[in-house]
Amino acid sequence: MSASQHSQRVLDxxxxxxxxxxxxxxxxxKFLSADLVFAEIMGVIKGSIGSGDALGAVSLEQYxxxxxxxxxxxxxxxxxxxxxxxxxxxxxxxxxxxxxxxxDRVIALLKAIKSTPxxxxxxxQSFHELYVDGMFKATNLNYSILAxxxxx
Amino acid sequence: xxxxxxxxxTDFPGNLKVLLTRxxxxxxxxxxxLEALFxxxxxxxxxxxxxxxxxxxxxxxxxxxxxxxxLSTHGERFPxxxxxxxxxxxxxxxxx
Numbered sequence: 001m002s003a004s005q006h007s008q009r010v011l012d013x014x015x016x017x018x019x020x021x022x023x024x025x026x027x028x029x030k031f032l033s034a035d036l037v038f039a040e041i042m043g044v045i046k047g048s049i050g051s052g053d054a055l056g057a058v059s060l061e062q063y064x065x066x067x068x069x070x071x072x073x074x075x076x077x078x079x080x081x082x083x084x085x086x087x088x089x090x091x092x093x094x095x096x097x098x099x100x101x102x103x104d105r106v107i108a109l110l111k112a113i114k115s116t117p118x119x120x121x122x123x124x125q126s127f128h129e130l131y132v133d134g135m136f137k138a139t140n141l142n143y144s145i146l147a148x149x150x151x152x
Numbered sequence: 153x154x155x156x157x158x159x160x161x162t163d164f165p166g167n168l169k170v171l172l173t174r175x176x177x178x179x180x181x182x183x184x185x186l187e188a189l190f191x192x193x194x195x196x197x198x199x200x201x202x203x204x205x206x207x208x209x210x211x212x213x214x215x216x217x218x219x220x221x222x223l224s225t226h227g228e229r230f231p232x233x234x235x236x237x238x239x240x241x242x243x244x245x246x247x248x
Binding site: 106108112 | 170171244
């Protein structure tokens with residue numbers, strides 16, 4: 001499908017596995033699991049707190065230097081290099097298709113909050129208490145968008 | 153639980169309490185239970201009835217609609233129970 005046919009589609013793992021994975025080089029994908037790669041892209045390369053500060057993905061160098069405690073799925077330089085390669089291909093195809101993912105949504109919101117004081121004020125004044133179920137499962141960027149507004 | 157940095161409930165009308173969950177099933181269940189509790193409180197005319205007076209619950213079978221914004225959820229909807237996905241949609245709509 002062209003970008004004009006389904007612009008701004010929010011992709012999830014199902015779309016990633018069924019539409020994106022097959023486009024990646026089999027020389028890489030045959031050694032990796034689609035679900036683990038997707039989780040790594042969303043949770044570490046794009047969604048880690050390091051990227052949250054700069055509101056962008058970590059660089060290859062930053063990713064390679066990430067501690068195994070923070071990113072325990074892929075720990076060798078070879079695996080991480082392959083995963084980052086897939087991340088770059090993923091971003092390229094995602095842009096071509098006009099798709100976005102959940103992390104893109106969160107980053108866009110964080111940027112809007114930071115650049116629009118009136119919106120920031122509205123959020124601060126609107127919500128009195130926020131209860132979050134399963135906070136430990138949220139990516140750091142998801143947590144940032146919440147904590148940014150409601151830090152005690 | 154996170155508290156707003158601005159904890160004065162009288163400064164802004166309809167300060168909203170929000171419960172976020174990743175599970176649409178849990179969100180629907182909680183809304184149903186809360187609606188039952190709300191109806192019980194109002195019907196019994198308890199001393200704390202004033203707390204519930206004028207408040208309406210978010211419909212048990214509805215979640216923040218695709219067009220809902222922060223301002224449209226204020227005051228009349230108490231509390232807001234939704235998934236993280238729906239909350240992001242709420243914030244995005246509020247940006248427009």
